[in-house]
Amino acid sequence: MDKLKEHYKQLIQQHREIFVAVLNAMQGEINALKHDEIKHYLDVEVEKHIQFQRNLVVEKRKNFSCGKCGACCRLSISEYSPAQLLEKASRGDNFAKEFISTFSPYEDEKEPEKLFPLYIQLLRESGEKVYFYYCKKVNADNKCSDYEKRPSICRDYPDNPIQLLHPTCNFIGWHESIQKIVLTIKAMTEIREHFRKELEKGNL
Ligand code: SF4
Numbered sequence: 738m739d740k741l742k743e744h745y746k747q748l749i750q751q752h753r754e755i756f757v758a759v760l761n762a763m764q765g766e767i768n769a770l771k772h773d774e775i776k777h778y779l780d781v782e783v784e785k786h787i788q789f790q791r792n793l794v795v796e797k798r799k800n801f802s803c804g805k806c807g808a809c810c811r812l813s814i815s816e817y818s819p820a821q822l823l824e825k826a827s828r829g830d831n832f833a834k835e836f837i838s839t840f841s842p843y844e845d846e847k848e849p850e851k852l853f854p855l856y857i858q859l860l861r862e863s864g865e866k867v868y869f870y871y872c873k874k875v876n877a878d879n880k881c882s883d884y885e886k887r888p889s890i891c892r893d894y895p896d897n898p899i900q901l902l903h904p905t906c907n908f909i910g911w912h913e914s915i916q917k918i919v920l921t922i923k924a925m926t927e928i929r930e931h932f933r934k935e936l937e938k939g940n941l
């Protein structure tokens with residue numbers, strides 16, 4: 738978990754730095770505009786920038802492909818026990834519902850360790866309790882036996898750019914290469930909303 742905490746700490750720090758840089762840049766642009774040019778800047782120019790960055794993320798992904806290591810199907814991790822997940826699901830938590838209907842808990846605790854010793858060691862560093870799950874639909878060749886009908890929890894992996902991927906995942910390089918871009922998109926989107934509200938209030 739130390740590595741997980743470090744990952745998120747580093748992300749938050751990077752997000753702060755990027756946020757401030759983007760805010761200053763956008764404020765500078767707005768200061769140089771006349772009042773009736775600001776809406777166009779926010780709706781058109783900023784949108785172009787965001788779209789350009791999004792395309793970069795998609796383009797960069799093309800350089801990576803699944804190595805079929807099977808980690809994302811054979812080792813899913815949750816801080817919640819099966820009973821807790823069921824309880825959450827019964828209270829309407831959609832993520833818990835999907836998770837528990839996709840993944841089953843490992844009956845033999847040593848099994849995940851045999852499969853992914855490096856990753857398990859990493860997760861156990863802090864002694865924090867986590868639970869290991871696997872999907873029964875993964876084939877011996879690490880392919881999904883129900884690929885077309887796989888749930889969104891599987892479709893989204895590895896496309897959540899702030900998720901910490903399995904150390905064996907081939908998409909780690911992609912994540913590293915898009916981290917700054919994704920944080921920039923996030924900052925631009927948030928800051929654009931702030932300036933839109935300021936414009937509406939007549940403060941710009
Ligand atoms: S449903 Fe398919 S893609 Fe999803 S975890 Fe199971 S085997 Fe993997």
Ligand code: SF4
Nearest residue numbers: 803804807809906907
């Ligand atoms: S962890 Fe990454 S490389 Fe391994 S099977 Fe899943 S997507 Fe493919």
